Amino acid sequence: MRTATETPEAVTPDGRGFRPFWGYSALTNLQDGVLSAAGPLVVASLDRSPQAVASAVVAQQTPVFLFSLLAGALADRVSRRTMALAGNAVRIGGLGLLALAAAGGWISVPLVLGVLFALGTAECFVDASARSILPSIVPMAELGTANARLFGVSMTMQRMVGPVVGAWLVVLGLAVPYAGSALMLAAALVLFARIPLPPHEGVERHHGNPLRQVAADVAEGARYLWSNIPVRELAILVAVMNVSFGALAALLVFVGTERTGLGTGGYGALLTAMGVGGLLGMWVYPRVETRASASTLLRIGLVFEVATHLLLAVLSTGRVVPGGPVVVPSELFHHSAWVLVPWFVLFGIHEAVWGTISTTIRQRTVPSRLLGRVMASYSLAIIGGAVLGSALGGALGGWLGWERVFWATGALAAASLLWVWRRLPSIAHVEPVPA
CATH class of the missing domain: 1.20.1250.20 (MFS general substrate transporter like domains)
Structure with a gap:
């Protein structure tokens, strides 16, 4: 793999490589913030028990404990671009399913919890690939500034803007926050596809038992x-x-x-x-x-x-x-x-x-x-x-x-x-x- 300073596509945080990545981060964190509020609110509209509402949060967070290490191993094994695109495609599909279920009147707590778990799982793999991409598009000397800009937009969208937007979208209808989140991710994917990356970043070829190889990667x-x-x-x-x-x-x-x-x-x-x-x-x-x-x-x-x-x-x-x-x-x-x-x-x-x-x-x-x-x-x-x-x-x-x-x-x-x-x-x- 070529380093950021060796490839012509590697740019400063003001250049064409970082800008679409920043926009992608803004939209995905906005979607995360929307879902953090909409998930429990939608469940509460279907079942007022504290256990049901709390389970919405658990469903979104549990995949981190189950799949983080596996996602990290795959991010070092396969194309990080492909991994992020595939994971976000799964998220869009899950959000679309919830939007259709809500619009059609067949949404239920088990369905919401199951899809939230699937969304959290896909997000594990997306985040693992995205976190590893930045050094490929920003020179080492500019990483601090780039990370600061990403932290700023992440905290703003995920903590301030997203939950407020999500709460208001639920008021408009149970299908609205999920349809809106799917559109946000679709727009984010358009930006992600514009990020110039080295042609073979992170790709490795292996032979043998895949599970054993992944376990060896995690252990390494x-x-x-x-x-x-x-x-x-x-x-x-x-x-x-x-x-x-x-x-x-x-x-x-x-x-x-x-x-x-x-x-x-x-x-x-x-x-x-x-x-x-x-x-x-x-x-x-x-x-x-x-x-x-x-x-x-x-x-x-x-x-x-x-x-x-x-x-x-x-x-x-x-x-x-x-x-x-x-x-x-x-x-x-x-x-x-x-x-x-x-x-x-x-x-x-x-x-x-x-x-x-x-x-x-x-x-x-x-x-x-x-x-x-x-x-x-x-x-x-x-x-x-x-x-x-x-x-x-x-x-x-x-x-x-x-x-x-x-x-x-x-x-x-x-x-x-x-x-x-x-x-x-x-x-x-x-x-x-x-x-």
Whole structure:
């Protein structure tokens, strides 16, 4: 495979290779956001039980745990363009089926859940291929800026715009969000087909038992991740930090509704603030990248994340130390929106900058032939950590009370920071590898 700097189609984030990829990312993330809201809402319109509604989320997330490693192995084995096109074609077909079922009046909860599971499975393979494509169309020196722009549009479309659009489309009719999502993906495929890629990127020829070969590919990726110390330590850090953040995110609804003074709108205000911060992070990253080292930015981000847990602990309990006297004024205790909303804008910026740096490190460090498998492993660590954290947050909240959980998540985040502090320079300082 030729590297990005060796092929004439490889361009900067302002060139013709990145622009269609950015547009593709915008449309697919908009569709993801629409479906994240529409799936549970459509199920709720058919069955009001909490179990049925929650199962819509589970159906979309479970494929990540089942198929991420397989998808990563295939992304390194077959044409990444073909894999992305085929996966998105399956998604369009599934969405079309749901739209027809809703329009014809034969939609049901089992059908919705089954199709959502199929859509989540196809998305695993699409994401595995798409994550591995960027280094083929952007020079190594431009990866940070490119990733920042992708993070910005992803957070904006998936968290801010998509769920709102999805909720309103459900109001227009149960078929509308699925038909609209199918059209979004169709438009995204048109853009994806315009991305100039090296002619044989990721293609390998093998003979023998296919299942055994795929298992060997997955094992090779796992061995590389574990043997490469900076890559391994970054994976561990990402997983642990996502446990603490997953618990925070699971309980953030209580902070938004009971501490901001905005009632039920408080939770939405905090999520919107993070989305705005993510959009700003797309603009901030290229400016801070040239002024501070990656290790410095990672350290600042981790300190800020620990501070976020502790701020929520103080504002939720009214205490500056666990079990201490209540010292937070009542007005701030019950009306903290003026503190939390701007803080979560900053958190969104941190999330975009930190995510951009960690993604860029992986793309520059990992050889192209292993990139699909390693990126899939990271995706599994990110989502697995978040899901584990959500479950842990719920369990601790039922035992300790939701207000006290932030002390525990803050302690976990602080312990992770202390463990990785001295290691961050070696993690962040990587030399680009040949394809």
